[in-house]
Each structure stands twice: as C-alpha cells, then as structure tokens.
Amino acid sequence: MSDAEAGRVIMFHMYSGMLLTSDKLACSETITSMNEMSDASRTKCKNDGKKYQNGNGNTKTGSMPEIDTADHMACNGVIHTLDHVMFPVSLSQLHADDAAASSDPTTTGESTDTLSDADEIDYMACPVDKHGCYCCATEYEYPAGAASCRTDHKERYCCGAEDQCSEEAVHPTSNSGALRTLKEGDYVLDDASKCRFPFQIIGESWTEVFDNDERPTLDVIVKNDDETYPKKWTEGPLWMPSDKAFYFNTPIEGNLWKVSEKFGGLQLWATQAGGINPEDYPTVAEPGSNGMVYDPNDPTMVYICQQGSKRVVRCRLSKHTPGRPLEECPDFEIMAEFTPDGRRFNSPNDIVIDDDGYVWFTDPIYGFLEKDRDGDIFDPVNNNNGGSYLDAASNEIGAGKKGVYRLNTKKKDDLVLFSDYHRRPNGLAIYNNTSSPPSLWVADSTIGMPSWTKYDISNTKTTTKALEVITPAVLGTVLGQTSDSSISLVGNEGLSDGFKIDNNTGILWSTIPNGYACIDISVPYKPRLLCQILTGINTANIQFGDGNDVYLTGKEGVWRMKKKRQSSKNLASPP
Numbered sequence: 001m002s003d004a005e006a007g008r009v010i011m012f013h014m015y016s017g018m019l020l021t022s023d024k025l026a027c028s029e030t031i032t033s034m035n036e037m038s039d040a041s042r043t044k045c046k047n048d049g050k051k052y053q054n055g056n057g058n059t060k061t062g063s064m065p066e067i068d069t070a071d072h073m074a075c076n077g078v079i080h081t082l083d084h085v086m087f088p089v090s091l092s093q094l095h096a097d098d099a100a101a102s103s104d105p106t107t108t109g110e111s112t113d114t115l116s117d118a119d120e121i122d123y124m125a126c127p128v129d130k131h132g133c134y135c136c137a138t139e140y141e142y143p144a145g146a147a148s149c150r151t152d153h154k155e156r157y158c159c160g161a162e163d164q165c166s167e168e169a170v171h172p173t174s175n176s177g178a179l180r181t182l183k184e185g186d187y188v189l190d191d192a193s194k195c196r197f198p199f200q201i202i203g204e205s206w207t208e209v210f211d212n213d214e215r216p217t218l219d220v221i222v223k224n225d226d227e228t229y230p231k232k233w234t235e236g237p238l239w240m241p242s243d244k245a246f247y248f249n250t251p252i253e254g255n256l257w258k259v260s261e262k263f264g265g266l267q268l269w270a271t272q273a274g275g276i277n278p279e280d281y282p283t284v285a286e287p288g289s290n291g292m293v294y295d296p297n298d299p300t301m302v303y304i305c306q307q308g309s310k311r312v313v314r315c316r317l318s319k320h321t322p323g324r325p326l327e328e329c330p331d332f333e334i335m336a337e338f339t340p341d342g343r344r345f346n347s348p349n350d351i352v353i354d355d356d357g358y359v360w361f362t363d364p365i366y367g368f369l370e371k372d373r374d375g376d377i378f379d380p381v382n383n384n385n386g387g388s389y390l391d392a393a394s395n396e397i398g399a400g401k402k403g404v405y406r407l408n409t410k411k412k413d414d415l416v417l418f419s420d421y422h423r424r425p426n427g428l429a430i431y432n433n434t435s436s437p438p439s440l441w442v443a444d445s446t447i448g449m450p451s452w453t454k455y456d457i458s459n460t461k462t463t464t465k466a467l468e469v470i471t472p473a474v475l476g477t478v479l480g481q482t483s484d485s486s487i488s489l490v491g492n493e494g495l496s497d498g499f500k501i502d503n504n505t506g507i508l509w510s511t512i513p514n515g516y517a518c519i520d521i522s523v524p525y526k527p528r529l530l531c532q533i534l535t536g537i538n539t540a541n542i543q544f545g546d547g548n549d550v551y552l553t554g555k556e557g558v559w560r561m562k563k564k565r566q567s568s569k570n571l572a573s574p575p
Contacts, residue, residue, distance in 0.1 A: 050067070053065050066084070254278065255288065268322065270317075345363045359407040429441050439455060541554075
C-alpha cells in the first residue's frame, strides 16, 4: 500500500463535525470522512446490540469492523476503537484511484471510477435515502419528484418495493449487474417515471376502502419542476366530468391549472386566479384562488373562492382561454364579496353546492398570511383574544369572525352566516345518502385540535346546532404517526384541511398531518377510523375523479390514487 493509499485509509477513520458519541451513532446513518475523496462509512446495528462501522471496501476484506470500545474522550473529540480496519473501497480500486490521482494533475479529489457489472459491491454500506433506496456510486442524487435515488454508473432507479414500481420494473438478482438493495424484493428500473410514490397504510380495515381488497397505488401527476411556473403548494382540486379534466390552483403563485390527457397533459389555464394585481404578490403569501366546485344543475359553471381578492366568483371555466387572467373567463360574475353586515370577507377557502342549488363556503383567516412572517402561531401576550396576527387582521380589516356561509345562487343578496362556531373553519363537504338526511360537515384546522363537525341542513338550512363532532380522541388514536422509518414525516405539518365524503360508501376522506385518513361516518355517532394513508408530505385537499380515482394535493405536487371502492362493502353497519 502506498503512502497515498495509507493516507486515504487513515483519514477515512476521521470525521469533523458534531461530537459523535456512541449514543449519537444512529443505525444506518452515513458518516462522511475527512479524506480527500470524502468517502463515507455507515453505522450498522445487529440484534446482539453491537454496532459496526462499515466501509464499502470491507466486503472485499471479508470483515465488518465492530466498535470494540467506545467513547474515549479526548481534548479535541471522541475516539471509538474498531477490531478491524475500515476500507473506503476495495484494495484493487484503492490502487486504481491512487494511480489515477497521481497521473492526472487536474484531479479535484472526486473518484473517476466506473463500476462494471462484475463488481461485487457491499450494498449494505451504500447511502440510503428516506424511501429506503440504497445506491452505490461515487455520486448520487435525488431526481425531482421521484421516490428513488439515481446511480450515476448505471443510470438506474431504485424503488423500495414492488408496489412502488410499475409493471416495467425489473427485479434485481445478485449477479445480474443491476442495483441490489438491502431490502429483499426491491426493484430497479431505468426510468424514474415508473417509480410510484411511496406511502404507508395504517389500519387493518383499509380493505373496506379499496376495491377488491387490493393495496392502492399512488402516482405523481404534477411535480414542482418548472422554475418559470413553480407549484410550491397545490390546492382547490376540481374534477370536471363535462370535459373529463382535472383542475387545481397554486395559490402562492396565483395560477390555475388544468390536467387533461385529451389535450396533452398539464396546461396553465388561468393567471391572476385570485383576482388581485400581480404587483401586490410580493407582500401576500397566497394571492391566488382556492376551493372550486361546479354546479350540478349547470355543469360548465364553476364557483371559485378567490382567496386573494376575498370573494366568491363564478364563470364557465372549461371555456376559458388558456393562459389569460381569470376575470376574462366567460360569464365571469362576482357572487359574494361582503358579509351580511357589510364587512369584507377574510378569505373564502372551500366551497360546495347542495342539491337545492345553495352554495356553502368557509371563510377562515389564511388570506392574511404574510410572506415573511410566521404562520398561524397563537400569541396570547400580544393578541388580546389569544389568537395569532391573522385573528387581529380579521378583526381590523376583515369579517371580524371566522364563518361558514350559505349563498342562494338565484338571489345573491340571500347570504346567511350559518355558523361562526369554528376557530379555523376550513374544508367542508355534504353527505347525502338515502339512509340519512343531508348533512353539512365542516373541518376545523386549529393547530393541534383537528375536528370534523356535522350539521343538519335537511330542512330550513339555518340550523346551526352541531349534531356530531369527530376528533382524534373520539377515534381513539393520534393521527399522522407511523412506525415505518423509510417514510420521512414532516412533524405536525398538515391539518384537517380539505376533505370529501363518498356518498356511496359513507367514507370521509380527509387530510391529516403527514397524509390522509379514511373515516366511516355511515353510522351516526359511531365513526370508525378505517385507515391512515401516510405519505410524509404536507397535504392540502382531496378530490374524487373519474371511476375510482382519488386526486390529492399538497406541497409541491399533485398525486392520484387508484382503487377507491365504488360501493360500500358494509355501509351503515355498526362496529
């Protein structure tokens, strides 16, 4: 071994950064060394409680270095002793790298090696991404929107399991030259678009939600990969049966989009969707529009919550000229701009229409969000009502309350404040099943206090007494938690935001922290949490599409889930 080779190996045993005592050496964590190649080793754990620190080259030596004694404290750090030497790569590759580096004066410290199909790489020591994909390469990267990692030497993508890949995925074998992974049964493929989005289903009753008791799939329909027209947050999903197209909003950028296979996929459908001047965009966090719904009695007429201009409008959305401001939409009309007592709305958010043609919409305070200020943080010291700066803005320049409103579409001055009970009214949906009277459900997205409240709207439509309230406590569980370490959750991001109710099955599909929940509400006062679909992303809203499609919106993307059950497996049956 040359001096250069020895130096690389010695420096491979050194790390600069936080004090890594043994209790901070997490299993499967990758640690970048101080040698000139920035080689990395990985901490491995076994059932016997021992920890090992493994380099890619240790497969060649036939040994996995065990941390023999740990936590020798020194004046400049901590020392762990190993029972074997760690090698960053095989000895033969080490010679090749050293020779290449010494003969090429332009070498910058990055390895120039390529891996042949015959190379026996220790995939146990490869870097791992949050989806459980293991990649051995000199460099690796995450393609935008792909639930995978890319290996430069093979240009192949790894899906964590068969149900995350399409049918074109190829199963790797140990000697095929394809990427092997730690998880048995992992799949590799040549095209990241064939890799499905990973998620976890929690709950034994999930078979009541999906057709044929088959695990669903989740496909990425739209991803935030366009710098000119970014899509940082998607909202207000709408499926239009009249033109078999899916529409959604990006309220941060103020645009409205259409997805249609018939017309070539994704289209920028309308600009200035929130109804305010683009010059005001820099100060407003969400200048665009939000919830949308079409009129079942006039299917091309769409009602839209313009969060930016704080009003509800309608127009014939499918007939709009693509790329033009929304106010140029045919038959554009302002339907509601002021509360019954003459104040401006806060920010109409979500909207539905009942069978009698009445429009129902929520008016929370999220339209007052400022770009460079913390979000909905409650401040009991500086805000005398115990709310956030959003509550203060509502009191000063908004509606002065957070409400649920009912609008008569045939008589615009027939606008009623239905309820101001909710602190953060957000999503809403109508449950209309032959086994029970029509009811309006309203989600409250108060941080840490998610709920869904039921109101009777079968008679006068003015009854504000809550008939039923569902909370995590009622369901007997904490929502949005997972035991699967391969899914990287985002903490408490995501709330009881948008939701839909399937009238055929009595299942309420709602956003929750880190994903979605399916709740059986078919039996009054006996809700059942059937399952949670955890994606590890901040979620926004849900829309049922054609057939068994379920569209999901949220942070930097739109997803489509397959295999929603078409009819109830056990509707209105007690637990």
